[in-house]
Amino acid sequence: MGAGSWGTVVAKLLRDAGCEVTLWGRRADVVDSVNERRENPDYLPGIELPEGLRATLDPAEALAGAEFVALAVPAQTLRENLSQWVPDLPPEAVMVSLMKGIELGTCRRMSEVIQEVADVPEERVAVFCGPNLAREIATGQPGAAVAGCVDEGNARRLQAATMTPYFRTYTSTDVIGCELGGAVKNVVALCVGMSVGLGFGDSTQALLITRGLAEITRLGAALGADEHTFAGLAGMGDLVGTCMSPLSRNRTFGENLGRGMTLEQVIAVTKQTAEGVKSCEAVLELARKHNVEMPITESVAGVLYHGMPIKEAGLSLISRSPKPERYGV
Ligand SMILES: NC(=O)C1=CN([C@@H]2O[C@H](COP(=O)(O)OP(=O)(O)OC[C@H]3O[C@@H](n4cnc5c(N)ncnc54)[C@H](O)[C@@H]3O)[C@@H](O)[C@H]2O)C=CC1
Numbered sequence: 001m002g003a004g005s006w007g008t009v010v011a012k013l014l015r016d017a018g019c020e021v022t023l024w025g026r027r028a029d030v031v032d033s034v035n036e037r038r039e040n041p042d043y044l045p046g047i048e049l050p051e052g053l054r055a056t057l058d059p060a061e062a063l064a065g066a067e068f069v070a071l072a073v074p075a076q077t078l079r080e081n082l083s084q085w086v087p088d089l090p091p092e093a094v095m096v097s098l099m100k101g102i103e104l105g106t107c108r109r110m111s112e113v114i115q116e117v118a119d120v121p122e123e124r125v126a127v128f129c130g131p132n133l134a135r136e137i138a139t140g141q142p143g144a145a146v147a148g149c150v151d152e153g154n155a156r157r158l159q160a161a162t163m164t165p166y167f168r169t170y171t172s173t174d175v176i177g178c179e180l181g182g183a184v185k186n187v188v189a190l191c192v193g194m195s196v197g198l199g200f201g202d203s204t205q206a207l208l209i210t211r212g213l214a215e216i217t218r219l220g221a222a223l224g225a226d227e228h229t230f231a232g233l234a235g236m237g238d239l240v241g242t243c244m245s246p247l248s249r250n251r252t253f254g255e256n257l258g259r260g261m262t263l264e265q266v267i268a269v270t271k272q273t274a275e276g277v278k279s280c281e282a283v284l285e286l287a288r289k290h291n292v293e294m295p296i297t298e299s300v301a302g303v304l305y306h307g308m309p310i311k312e313a314g315l316s317l318i319s320r321s322p323k324p325e326r327y328g329v
């Protein structure tokens with residue numbers, strides 16, 4: 001459900017793994033192009049989609065008889081979108097979140113929003129997370145992800161549905177850890193991008209990635225995640241992949257800010273979803289509720305929403321009071 005970059009690539013992945021797939025898109029030109037030319041030119045120009053991958057504008061048609069319902073709309077529109085689809089959801093389907101964000105206002109993870117809106121138990125809600133830049137996976141480069149579900153059987157079913165000769169899926173029952181890893185790394189990637197835009201090199205990027213992982217882990221521990229998850233594909237894997245890649249929308253967004261563009265200018269040139277831009281405030285609220293220090297997230301929110309100059313945000317991070325490397329977990 002969602003024919004943007006990631007929805008289209010996961011549809012391709014599922015089809016390559018032998019599943020029957022129907023992709024719902026909201027734009028007629030995108031749906032027609034997928035059906036008639038096997039291409040999604042706006043989001044994945046030049047990528048040939050597999051035979052048998054059908055697209056439709058009709059959500060009921062996409063949902064009919066589905067074993068898995070994979071959701072790939074922007075995190076902040078999920079609630080509204082899903083509430084319209086609820087009457088057509090197959091009663092036994094496993095709902096799969098492909099999204100990496102936290103809902104503003106409620107601070108809910110995507111799997112929590114799905115449970116609430118679709119009124120399904122957590123055993124039937126899975127997440128699919130990992131270091132997956134859409135265009136790279138679309139070209140069949142080797143990649144991997146984690147299928148996370150509290151019901152191990154459903155995690156294994158999703159694993160089986162997504163394994164291809166170029167893609168490996170692992171399972172996990174730590175849904176909280178998988179989702180936090182995916183959502184908060186976008187905020188860290190914004191900060192890494194800002195440092196790149198300011199002209200800093202690999203040492204600063206490595207510093208931000210590593211201390212970013214420390215703050216993701218602190219929040220995860222407070223919310224009941226398994227800390228080991230953050231050393232895995234949905235944690236360190238996704239964080240490193242996104243923060244180091246020029247393909248990342250979040251990192252690129254931060255880089256444009258670091259080069260001196262205003263927030264309005266960066267929003268205007270960003271054509272796809274950079275989830276960290278909105279989720280950072282929800283992450284920060286979550287951290288405050290649980291008394292977790294997240295200085296990188298705080299700096300990103302300060303720059304985006306509270307008029308803090310980027311250089312000042314950088315100075316405030318580097319001049320924090322001396323600490324042991326590991327604290328607060
Ligand atoms: N692109 C990537 O490499 C990856 C993205 N993700 C996650 O997947 C989710 C979706 O991102 P992308 O597909 O990359 O974004 P995108 O910007 O490429 O596509 C978003 C899709 O949602 C649709 N959309 C926008 N507003 C909508 C609304 N109000 N109602 C219904 N549909 C709406 C757009 O038409 C588009 O089809 C995000 O949470 C992102 O973090 C996860 C892994 C990799």
Ligand SMILES: O=C(CO)COP(=O)(O)O
Binds near residue numbers: 238251
């Ligand atoms: O989630 C992603 C990589 O795993 C995609 O990152 P961006 O949303 O920053 O492009």
